[in-house]
Amino acid sequence: MNLLVQASSSDGGSFQGPSINEFFPPTLFTIGGLEFNRIVVVRLIALVVLILVFWLGTRKMTIVPRRFQSVVEMGLDFVRVNIGEDLLGRKDGRRFLPLLTTIFFMVLFFNLTGAIPFLNIAGTSVIALPLLLAVVAYVTFIYAGIKKSPKNFFKNSLFPPGVPPFLYIIVTPIEFISTFVLRPITLTLRLLMNMVVGHLLLVLFFTATSFFFFEVGGWWALFGVGTFAFGFAFTLFEILVAVLQAYVFALLTAVYIQLAVAEEH
Template identity: 70%
Template sequence: MAPKLEPALSNLAATLIPRTAADNGGFHGPSIDEFFPDAIFTIAGMEFNRIHLAQLISTIAVVLILWLGTRRMTVVPGRFQSLVEMGLGFVRTGIGHDLLGRKDGERFAPILVTMFFMVLFMNITGIIPFINIAGTSIIAVPLLLAVISYVTFIYAGMKKNPLGFWKNSLFPAGVPWPVYIIVTPLEFISTFIIRPVTLTLRLLMNMVVGHMLLVLCFAATHFFFFTAGGGWAALGAGTLVFGGAFTVFEILVAVLQAYVFTVLTAIYIQLAVAEEH
């Protein structure tokens, strides 16, 4: 069994196992160094590494799939067009229309669709062989998307009713006036500071933890099979099973986090355009 597994696990080791472990043949658990991979190449002092490659591949894949699936749409769609339409309809109708209504759902559909598929494809690179890290596992992408969500929320409210937006956001109805001295600063912090921070950290931390678990499982498998050997191979079989299970779980997390990020963005927009909340 071990000889057949060795090539596959060695390939995983090349991208998943920390360099110190590969260098001295020992086992070292994952560390923050995982998210600072070696540069593939450098241009004008700017490094391009494996995470940037994941982000680039994800972006190209999203653009190509959506373009190819919608450029020659027919009344009777083929399989590929049907699959793309299903994905677009899920976000457009299942999230946009359900949370914002038909009018606002159509209005904000482009940004919701872009967010969902961008997060999904960048998340899923975490389980693609030889890349094995999510494009959203460094703070730049989650923060950028959170800022876009935040700006869209403010824009939607200001466009709908500038005075009403700030009143509803900072002065919730039904609160005695003296209590606003305490409530208004708390509402400001909660609405305009905590929201983008939690959006960023929720996505980032899920991808970081998922990657760490996969690194731990497959690094341990490689160590037990090919370094420790002997009876330790039984533990290697166990960590291999756990690694496979966590890979499936990571796919579910990738989809769920894309959904959650898009739904929360839609909810924030809905709160911004509501007459009173």
């Protein structure tokens, strides 16, 4: 495990934990007026790797797939079967498959950078990217509902059938907030907070490891062994969280689309 997380200790040797300022790193370089900091560079690396993986996995496809092609196909089939067709059916599942596939693998690759040596921060740990993906999911949900039922989508969303009319004064504001306000917010915050907390925990454990080993020394190094073990365990856990968050984000996007194209709309 790369201890890219540097020891944060003052001149007096006192321990200093991770700071939220790590998510607002200084500019590394500028190109044409565009500023590139560490997180932007990490995102670009993840994007290049993502494109490269799918290009190499699909450029020379054969009937009997080779090992790398099989891995890529398994990933694509996972999204198609378990997220797309399982929730939306065959027709709508294939219709929205490009979007669901893009969201799943983009979130996955950008999440995993938080556990990769020399990168060590998730590309989704700053709000801009999770918010962008949530807006895309939200706009797709609105589009799917209007496309399915132009006249009744908003009506059925805000005034659910079967509710006594006098209750709409209570139900309609709740439906509006839960359906058209909270969905993009919760999508954004669920992904963002998991990546932020995961990064801070890893920084804490590995900074503490460096502190106990190199700043204090002596028998305090035993605590460094413990913090390193916790850091390694949480790295594995962070990888699991990265995969789960990609799955949950794509799954909820499919759920919202399914609700939009349901027959009652």
